[in-house]
Amino acid sequence: MGKRSEIKLLGTDASPYVNRVQFVLNLKSIEYEYIEENLACKSELLLKSNPVYKKVPVLLHANKPPLPESLIIIEYLDEIYPDIHPILPSNPLDRADNRFWASYIDNKFFPLFEELRQTPGKEGKEVIKKQIIEGSELLEEAFVKFSNGKAYFGGDDVGYLDVVLGCFIGWTKFFEKHIELKVIDELRTPKLLEWTNRIWSHEAFKNTIPGNETLLDFYMMLQIHKPPRAA
Amino acid sequence: MADEVKLYGFPGSPYVSRVTTALNLKGIKYEFVAEDLSNKSADLLKYNPVHKKVPVLVHNGKPISESLVIVEYIDDAWKGVPILPQDTYEKAQARFWAKFIDDKCTPAIFKAITNHGEEQAVAEAQEQLQFLENELNVKGKKFFGGDNINLVDIAATFIAYWLGAAEEALGIKVLSKDKFPKITEWCGNYINCQVVKDDLVPREAIVAFFRKRFGNA
Numbered sequence: 423m424g425k426r427s428e429i430k431l432l433g434t435d436a437s438p439y440v441n442r443v444q445f446v447l448n449l450k451s452i453e454y455e456y457i458e459e460n461l462a463c464k465s466e467l468l469l470k471s472n473p474v475y476k477k478v479p480v481l482l483h484a485n486k487p488p489l490p491e492s493l494i495i496i497e498y499l500d501e502i503y504p505d506i507h508p509i510l511p512s513n514p515l516d517r518a519d520n521r522f523w524a525s526y527i528d529n530k531f532f533p534l535f536e537e538l539r540q541t542p543g544k545e546g547k548e549v550i551k552k553q554i555i556e557g558s559e560l561l562e563e564a565f566v567k568f569s570n571g572k573a574y575f576g577g578d579d580v581g582y583l584d585v586v587l588g589c590f591i592g593w594t595k596f597f598e599k600h601i602e603l604k605v606i607d608e609l610r611t612p613k614l615l616e617w618t619n620r621i622w623s624h625e626a627f628k629n630t631i632p633g634n635e636t637l638l639d640f641y642m643m644l645q646i647h648k649p650p651r652a653a
Numbered sequence: 654m655a656d657e658v659k660l661y662g663f664p665g666s667p668y669v670s671r672v673t674t675a676l677n678l679k680g681i682k683y684e685f686v687a688e689d690l691s692n693k694s695a696d697l698l699k700y701n702p703v704h705k706k707v708p709v710l711v712h713n714g715k716p717i718s719e720s721l722v723i724v725e726y727i728d729d730a731w732k733g734v735p736i737l738p739q740d741t742y743e744k745a746q747a748r749f750w751a752k753f754i755d756d757k758c759t760p761a762i763f764k765a766i767t768n769h770g771e772e773q774a775v776a777e778a779q780e781q782l783q784f785l786e787n788e789l790n791v792k793g794k795k796f797f798g799g800d801n802i803n804l805v806d807i808a809a810t811f812i813a814y815w816l817g818a819a820e821e822a823l824g825i826k827v828l829s830k831d832k833f834p835k836i837t838e839w840c841g842n843y844i845n846c847q848v849v850k851d852d853l854v855p856r857e858a859i860v861a862f863f864r865k866r867f868g869n870a
Contacts, residue, residue: 490749498741498742515730517729518723518725
């Protein structure tokens with residue numbers, strides 16, 4: 423006899439946006455039912471649950487209508503389970519600072535990687551790679567400011583930005599291996615490099631971060647279904 | 654010690670308008686620092702080194718950037734008229750629609766504007782606007798926030814005032830009354846709110862801006 427899960431999560435293993443939500447569920451020790459989606463062939467449930475974007479993740483909580491968008495889901499979970507491992511700080515200015523950097527990561531930094539994949543030609547790719555490197559250096563500065571000498575963006579323990587950025591470290595390893603792009607390295611972003619090692623071994627993250635094979639499958643799927651632009 | 658609140662912006666910006674509306678809702682006194690975007694001040698570059706853009710709110714010397722981040726900050730930091738719903742799920746829904754307006758709706762509208770009302774671009778913009786039309790239909794009230802404006806209304810300020818001006822400037826139609834009766838009505842209601850109206854620049858100025866920037870030579 424199983425307990426019916428109050429929380430269901432529609433997702434796909436390789437998606438860093440889905441991983442983020444999983445980290446938060448893990449940190450708050452919330453049990454949930456995970457439903458894997460095939461993004462090349464989206465289910466009726468997904469299309470009905472997220473008609474605006476048709477994307478994962480989507481959170482289904484009890485009998486409430488579905489909730490998409492990873493950052494919105496994270497704040498929602500933080501508000502309905504405030505006492506277990508708070509994710510966002512309580513001070514308004516700290517919250518604004520955290521949200522600003524999440525917006526930078528999602529609107530400026532992460533899109534660069536898809537842009538890199540889609541851009542044809544070596545020269546075009548070099549331009550994007552340079553922007554990625556600049557972005558990673560900005561994030562190094564942000565880490566130094568937020569961590570203030572401690573282990574995580576959140577201080578002594580993981581917080582919002584650790585979740586928002588930490589979901590990507592499987593991909594940074596992937597890019598280093600497959601396209602010779604070192605997003606995080608010991609010379610330019612030493613603090614972030616140390617931080618990624620902590621994230622890799624953190625209880626709430628380590629079994630969720632997808633491995634190379636999962637990411638390779640996903641990357642190949644993207645190459646087929648959303649091929650790079652013609653030169 | 655009194656709060657010191659400064660807002661860096663330029664008066665014709667819809668993103669700045671979001672912030673002035675939020676400040677007005679809470680009755681916050683602030684100093685407006687007008688920026689010339691072709692010659693940005695040292696202060697702006699210091700307060701927003703990542704994006705170098707307006708609006709930037711500086712509260713007792715601490716800067717906050719990104720219009721929706723600023724609006725949430727204003728709601729967090731000051732009591733008074735609430736900008737976000739109190740209910741957790743409704744709050745999440747409000748954030749969703751505000752994000753949708755920025756991520757999908759406004760870019761699609763902008764594409765229709767920059768493509769001078771090209772059929773496909775207009776169709777795509779209207780597809781996105783339909784989600785907002787449906788949302789207003791389902792709510793059945795004056796505003797996205799119900800009887801009073803909330804985060805979503807504030808996020809949609811571009812649609813309320815700037816879109817009409819762009820349409821007039823370029824002789825195009827995206828937000829037609831027959832396709833979008835609810836949004837059309839909402840536009841009139843929204844810009845009539847005192848907290849919005851007080852800081853809107855004359856419509857002719859915005860029409861002139863769009864004509865100059867995107868009009869045919």
